[in-house]
Amino acid sequence: MPEGNEDLTEARRTIQEQQQEIERLRRRHSDERFAEDLRDALTLAATTGAIAAPSQHSVLLQSIVETAARVIPSDAASLFLVDADAQELIFEIALGQKAEEVKSFRVPLGHGIAGLVAVSGQPMTVSDVERDPRHASDISVRIGYTPRSILCCPLVYNDQVVGVLELLDRRGASAYSPADIDLLWHFANQAAIALEQSQTYRNLTRIITTVMENAGQTDGTQGGFTRRTESFVRNLEEDQVYRRSLALADLVREIAWKGEDELALCEQVLRAFAHYLSARTSPMAGLEADP
Amino acid sequence: MIEPRPAYSDPFDPEVLRTLDRIDGVEDISPEWAWGNSTGRGVRVAVIDSGVDAGHPAVGGHVEGYVAITEGADGLVYDDAPHEDVFGHGTACAGIIRSLAPECEIYSVRVLGRRLGGRGNVFAAGIRWALENGMNVCNLSLGTTKQAFYETLHELADLAYFRNTMLVTAANNMPTPSFPSVYASVIAVAAHAGHDPYLFYYNPEPPVEFGAPGIEVRVAWSEGGYVTTTGNSFAAPHITGIVAKILGKHPNLTVFQMKGILHALAANVVPAHDRLQPLDEHVGEK
Numbered sequence: 001m002p003e004g005n006e007d008l009t010e011a012r013r014t015i016q017e018q019q020q021e022i023e024r025l026r027r028r029h030s031d032e033r034f035a036e037d038l039r040d041a042l043t044l045a046a047t048t049g050a051i052a053a054p055s056q057h058s059v060l061l062q063s064i065v066e067t068a069a070r071v072i073p074s075d076a077a078s079l080f081l082v083d084a085d086a087q088e089l090i091f092e093i094a095l096g097q098k099a100e101e102v103k104s105f106r107v108p109l110g111h112g113i114a115g116l117v118a119v120s121g122q123p124m125t126v127s128d129v130e131r132d133p134r135h136a137s138d139i140s141v142r143i144g145y146t147p148r149s150i151l152c153c154p155l156v157y158n159d160q161v162v163g164v165l166e167l168l169d170r171r172g173a174s175a176y177s178p179a180d181i182d183l184l185w186h187f188a189n190q191a192a193i194a195l196e197q198s199q200t201y202r203n204l205t206r207i208i209t210t211v212m213e214n215a216g217q218t219d220g221t222q223g224g225f226t227r228r229t230e231s232f233v234r235n236l237e238e239d240q241v242y243r244r245s246l247a248l249a250d251l252v253r254e255i256a257w258k259g260e261d262e263l264a265l266c267e268q269v270l271r272a273f274a275h276y277l278s279a280r281t282s283p284m285a286g287l288e289a290d291p
Numbered sequence: 292m293i294e295p296r297p298a299y300s301d302p303f304d305p306e307v308l309r310t311l312d313r314i315d316g317v318e319d320i321s322p323e324w325a326w327g328n329s330t331g332r333g334v335r336v337a338v339i340d341s342g343v344d345a346g347h348p349a350v351g352g353h354v355e356g357y358v359a360i361t362e363g364a365d366g367l368v369y370d371d372a373p374h375e376d377v378f379g380h381g382t383a384c385a386g387i388i389r390s391l392a393p394e395c396e397i398y399s400v401r402v403l404g405r406r407l408g409g410r411g412n413v414f415a416a417g418i419r420w421a422l423e424n425g426m427n428v429c430n431l432s433l434g435t436t437k438q439a440f441y442e443t444l445h446e447l448a449d450l451a452y453f454r455n456t457m458l459v460t461a462a463n464n465m466p467t468p469s470f471p472s473v474y475a476s477v478i479a480v481a482a483h484a485g486h487d488p489y490l491f492y493y494n495p496e497p498p499v500e501f502g503a504p505g506i507e508v509r510v511a512w513s514e515g516g517y518v519t520t521t522g523n524s525f526a527a528p529h530i531t532g533i534v535a536k537i538l539g540k541h542p543n544l545t546v547f548q549m550k551g552i553l554h555a556l557a558a559n560v561v562p563a564h565d566r567l568q569p570l571d572e573h574v575g576e577k
Contacts, residue, residue: 087406110405116378119405120433123464125521127507153465159437175507178482178521185465 057198061191065093068167068187072180075169076147078102079155079191080114082162089114089164096168098145113152114164121161123153123185127175151176153184155192162195314541314548318562320555322489326536331392333542334535337421337429338388338528339414340381342374343399349386349511355396358420360413361404367416374401379513383520384432384528386511391488391532392539398426403433411440418447418471422456427538430531431460431477432524434469444471452476452546457534461527462499473498478534478550482506482526491530493557501553503529 061079069077076096080089089107094100110119117124127149147168155163165188170176256263302308315324335355345354359370376382376399385397402410402417414435421429429451435444448471451458458477463469472479479498482505483491492502505526512518530553537552538544544552554560 108405110377116380119378120380120403121436122433122522122524127519156436156465156467159439175519176521178484178506181464181521182466 057194060194061198062093064187064191064194065095065165068165068184069095071187072151072167072176072183073171074151074167075171076145077168078114078166080107080118080164080166081195082109082118082164089118092163113150114166117152117154117166118161118164121154121156123151123181125152125176125181126150149173149175151180151184153181153188155188155195157192157196162192165191314544314552317551317555320552322556325552325556326533326540329392329536329539331395331532331535331539334392334395334428334538335398335426336388336392336395336531336535337398337400337417337424337426338381338385339400339402339417339421339429339431340376340384340433341378341403342376342381342401343385343397344376344379344382344511344513344515345373345399347382347386347511347515349389349517350382350397351389351393353397354385354399356398356424357401358398358417359401360416360420362413367413369416369420374399376513377401377403377405379511379516379518380432380524383510383512383518383525384430384531387488387525387528388430388532388535391529392535395532395535395539398424400429411435411437411443415440415443415447418444418451418458422447422451422454426456427542428457428459428531428534430528431458431471432527434460434463434472436463436467436469441470445474447471448474448476455543455545457538457546457549459527459531459534461523464523468498476546478530478546478553480505480527480530481523482521488529489533490558491533491553491556492559493554500550501530501557502526505529 065077065079068074076098077093078091078095079093081092082088083090083106086106087109089109091103091105094102107115109115113124113126149170150166150168151170152164152166154161155165165184167176167180167184170180252263252266255266314320342359343350343354345352354373357371357373359372359374361368361370380403381399381401385399388395388397398421400417400420402413404413414433418429418431448458458471460472460477460479462472462479462481471477475497478500480501480503481494481499483502484506485504486508488504490504494500494502503526505523506521507519508521508525509517509519510525533553534549537549
């Protein structure tokens with residue numbers, strides 16, 4: 001019997017060791033995958049140049065709309081985003097007396113002047129709004145505000161209409177002029193870029209959050225890695241390595257703009273250099289930590 | 292797409308060489324010569340837009356043909372049943388064209404719908420439909436800024452040019468190039484602030500070649516209404532209407548002849564010996 005007991009103890013120990021080994025391998029695999037996901041996320045950040053925080057983007061958008069309404073003197077202004085799935089416009093920024101009330105509305109594409117501008121991709125002015133069937137009069141009636149004049153400009157990014165910038169009630173004139181259209185177009189351009197960067201940042205944050213949540217679920221022993229990563233992501237903007245990667249990504253992108261051949265040559269040169277470096281015996285090789 | 296052609300020297304073989312009518316000297320081109328007494332009768336005008344409301348008083352109660360093009364699950368769908376104007380934009384254009392050429396035939400080619408996406412394909416299909424269905428003039432108060440359609444639209448614009456179909460296009464209202472308005476084969480139009488529908492200018496710095504009324508203009512809109520609005524969209528149909536009138540009197544003109552006639556009749560184009568006089572004296576004469 002004692003022999004049997006020893007066997008059993010031995011077997012339990014072996015199983016425990018195997019379990020630990022499996023667990024260690026699983027953790028290592030998970031870490032590697034995590035590192036891979038993180039690298040993908042950083043590549044996305046580097047290629048798009050998204051570095052500012054989302055809060056800064058909304059402040060920037062607000063500022064663009066406010067400045068537009070000040071430079072082209074207007075009583076009210078709105079910025080809508082296109083919800084392509086719902087085929088609707090959503091108020092993102094609203095300035096003016098009825099700002100809070102209009103924010104809750106969604107405008108179907110092709111409805112009202114903003115909806116028409118979103119579909120046509122062309123700016124539009126209207127100077128007799130009350131008699132204009134294009135104006136989404138149901139919203140006017142519900143909030144008790146009917147503008148006399150409207151100027152509306154699409155936000156275009158990468159050939160896509162991503163939103164609409166609208167000014168209401170031109171001060172000092174009965175209608176918006178062609179010069180006003182031209183001016184608002186420049187603001188709309190700024191807003192489109194800000195929006196797109198904000199969207200990219202949100203995507204990036206979502207990816208990183210998902211990766212970190214998945215990593216956190218495996219077990220508690222990854223706390224150190226997760227914490228390091230969190231800190232790294234938090235300090236992304238200050239990180240010198242990240243900044244250099246970003247600069248490098250920009251350089252490659254600049255070369256890519258020159259043409260396919262130039263990009264292929266660039267890739268060939270970089271690969272050859274990387275190959276040379278990896279083939280060279282590194283004095284650091286012996287110092288590599290054994291996992 | 293590219294059809295096999297006969298040898299390019301074939302048309303100049305003495306056996307087949309055709310004799311054509313020469314248009315009058317440029318000094319004889321006057322509004323009276325160009326469109327006097329013409330109502331645009333017999334000229335087929337495609338309004339490639341959001342639809343046309345035939346019942347609108349400005350349109351005059353009749354639209355000669357319809358096709359609504361949409362993207363279906365298995366490709367493009369062509370519906371030739373009478374349709375309405377989704378926005379009022381096409382009705383505005385048709386109203387302007389009929390105000391100048393009341394007896395022209397209007398064909399509503401609806402390519403603009405309530406949804407985003409797929410517009411480039413549908414738009415190109417609208418132009419192709421107009422070419423295949425014998426339209427003489429197409430009013431294009433819309434365009435696309437998508438580079439992906441540069442080639443397709445360029446090919447269609449050239450095809451139109453070779454078939455003597457006039458593509459009158461609105462220049463983009465924003466400082467980015469839109470297709471097909473930047474091509475040399477089309478008649479590109481932007482807005483000027485005047486309100487005389489027969490007053491237009493030639494721009495010596497293309498791609499925009501002509502300027503016509505389009506700022507704070509009162510135009511027909513949906514539900515039988517009218518609106519006051521601004522945009523190159525409303526300048527183009529002024530030129531379309533004039534082109535239809537000219538074709539009503541001089542059918543078979545080529546696109547380059549039409550551009551020459553429009554150039555001769557532009558308010559800022561004056562005989563060289565009159566150049567010393569202030570421009571204002573000539574404005575409004577045409």
